Amino acid sequence: MALQTIMVNGREVSVDVDPGTPLLWVLREELRMTGTKYGCGIAACGACTVHVAGVATRSCVLPVSLVGKRPIVTIEAMASDPIGRVVQEAWVATDVVQCGYCQSGQIMTAVALLRNTPRPTDAQIEQSMGGNICRCGTYVRIRQAIKQAAQQVRR
Amino acid sequence: MIDGRRIAVCALCVNLSLVAHVTTAADSPISAQSRTPATTTRAQGLLAWQRMYSVLTHPRCVNCHTAGGYPQQGDDRHPHAFNVVRGSSGFGAPAYTCMACHQVSNADATGIPGASGWHLAPLSMKWQSLDDQVLPSATVCRAITDRSKNHNLDGPALLKHHKEDALVLWAFSPGPRSDGTPRSLPPLTHADFVAATRTWVDAGMPCPTR
Numbered sequence: 001m002a003l004q005t006i007m008v009n010g011r012e013v014s015v016d017v018d019p020g021t022p023l024l025w026v027l028r029e030e031l032r033m034t035g036t037k038y039g040c041g042i043a044a045c046g047a048c049t050v051h052v053a054g055v056a057t058r059s060c061v062l063p064v065s066l067v068g069k070r071p072i073v074t075i076e077a078m079a080s081d082p083i084g085r086v087v088q089e090a091w092v093a094t095d096v097v098q099c100g101y102c103q104s105g106q107i108m109t110a111v112a113l114l115r116n117t118p119r120p121t122d123a124q125i126e127q128s129m130g131g132n133i134c135r136c137g138t139y140v141r142i143r144q145a146i147k148q149a150a151q152q153v154r155r
Numbered sequence: 156m157i158d159g160r161r162i163a164v165c166a167l168c169v170n171l172s173l174v175a176h177v178t179t180a181a182d183s184p185i186s187a188q189s190r191t192p193a194t195t196t197r198a199q200g201l202l203a204w205q206r207m208y209s210v211l212t213h214p215r216c217v218n219c220h221t222a223g224g225y226p227q228q229g230d231d232r233h234p235h236a237f238n239v240v241r242g243s244s245g246f247g248a249p250a251y252t253c254m255a256c257h258q259v260s261n262a263d264a265t266g267i268p269g270a271s272g273w274h275l276a277p278l279s280m281k282w283q284s285l286d287d288q289v290l291p292s293a294t295v296c297r298a299i300t301d302r303s304k305n306h307n308l309d310g311p312a313l314l315k316h317h318k319e320d321a322l323v324l325w326a327f328s329p330g331p332r333s334d335g336t337p338r339s340l341p342p343l344t345h346a347d348f349v350a351a352t353r354t355w356v357d358a359g360m361p362c363p364t365r
Contacts, residue, residue: 020264042333043256043267044237056250061265066258113250120249127248130238131255 004064008033009077019065024048026064032119035075035104039110039133046132049105050074055114083153084111090149098136106132110146114153120146200358204296206343206351212280212289215326215343219275220282226275230339232287245275261325266333270325279304294306296362309354317352 005014006023012100015030027050036059036082039047043058050059051134053070068072087110097103106129112127113120120128125143218227226235240248242323247253257273276282282295290298298304299313309314317323327345329338343351355361 020262022265049255055252055254058255058256061256061262061267062258063262063264065267066260066262109250116294117249124249127238127240127242128250130240130248 002065003050004067006064006067007069007071008070009073017064020063022060023050023057023062023064023067023072024053025152027059027072033074033076034046037101037104039102039105043051044131044133045102045105047102047105051108051112051130054112054115056109058068076106076110078107083114083149085109086152087114087145087149090145094141094145094148096138096141096145098134098138102124102134102136103130106134106142110142113146114150118150118153120150158201159282172176174276193305195354197356197358197361198294200361200364203358204361204363205292205356207348207355208292208295210326210348211295212341213326213339215329215341216323217282217289217340219322220280221275221287222283222285223287227287241275245277247274254308256283261328261330263331266331267328268325268338273322277306291365293363293365294345296360300362310360312351313360314352314356318349 001016001107002019002023003014003016004019004026005012006012006026008027013031015026017026017030024036024038027036028038034075036046036050038060039045041060043061046058048058049056049059051073052062052067053055054073078088084107087107091097091103091107099133109129109132113125117124117128122143125146129146131137211220214227214230214232218229218232221227221241224241225279227257228235237334239251239253240273242252244247247255255273256267258267258269259271260269261267262269280298282290284290284300285359305313324345326341328350329340331337341348
């Protein structure tokens with residue numbers, strides 16, 4: 001065990017964990033931030049996606065010791081993020097969600113996409129979201145919501 | 156064994172020769188003959204190239220020198236899992252980049268390999284065909300020595316790339332797989348790979364005919 005200090009949603013926190021502990025476990029078990037979901041544990045599904053220094057990152061395979069000083073942003077901060085808010089509103093307006101389990105990861109990837117690429121092509125949407133799996137098959141509505149959010153972001 | 160002092164003297168001569176050449180014609184193509192010093196023969200250079208080729212075509216290297224829209228994984232060089240794509244710049248899709256998983260160093264706890272700037276080599280540096288077959292030695296050599304394809308790297312710059320680039324260095328310290336077993340290593344040590352590159356550069360970067 002070792003003290004790890006990380007910046008989460010603008011707040012500096014310290015946790016006493018094994019350095020190899022994945023960030024997802026730190027968020028959910030140590031910080032009780034359960035908005036980020038455990039899906040597969042091997043970076044295959046995208047449910048655990050957070051932003052690390054602005055990059056959509058799979059927190060289930062990121063040892064906390066490798067985070068360093070890079071700021072972490074989770075789904076809990078999206079309501080106060082300008083693009084995050086627009087994306088969440090588009091998600092609601094488009095009625096994207098079915099069971100909802102994967103959706104925090106979907107939204108985190110969508111926000112990262114629109115932040116880097118405000119006018120994404122269909123191919124860019126599909127390739128960027130291609131690592132986020134939805135067992136309910138909401139992919140068509142996800143793409144629709146991203147396009148709607150993109151229009152809002154550009155205004 | 157080769158006398159180390161003789162190599163050092165030869166290397167100094169070659170370096171001076173290369174510096175002079177690069178200073179006077181930095182942006183012009185360099186023919187093998189014009190840079191070949193008498194001390195390192197073409198035959199020695201070709202032998203060194205074959206040693207380099209054995210490394211370049213090892214899965215640790217060639218898996219990211221693909222010809223298509225995806226990287227490869229494993230010693231069987233299967234397409235990267237999880238719908239990973241090359242993207243326009245080789246760093247993945249806009250919001251699904253290599254850095255989604257690959258950090259600046261190996262994550263031994265999870266088996267995810269990492270090094271600074273993890274990305275695919277450009278398509279101009281593909282060392283495979285579109286059906287994932289490793290390209291012949293002569294083809295790879297021609298690509299590597301073509302400055303219109305290799306980011307305008309001359310011999311000393313190629314040597315520096317092999318000596319210092321983070322992703323090249325990673326190939327020789329690839330860390331464990333997700334099951335904890337070590338990844339296989341290229342057939343040469345990094346020191347031997349750099350030495351082979353130096354010999355090849357000193358010989359004027361000769362390429363085999365086939």
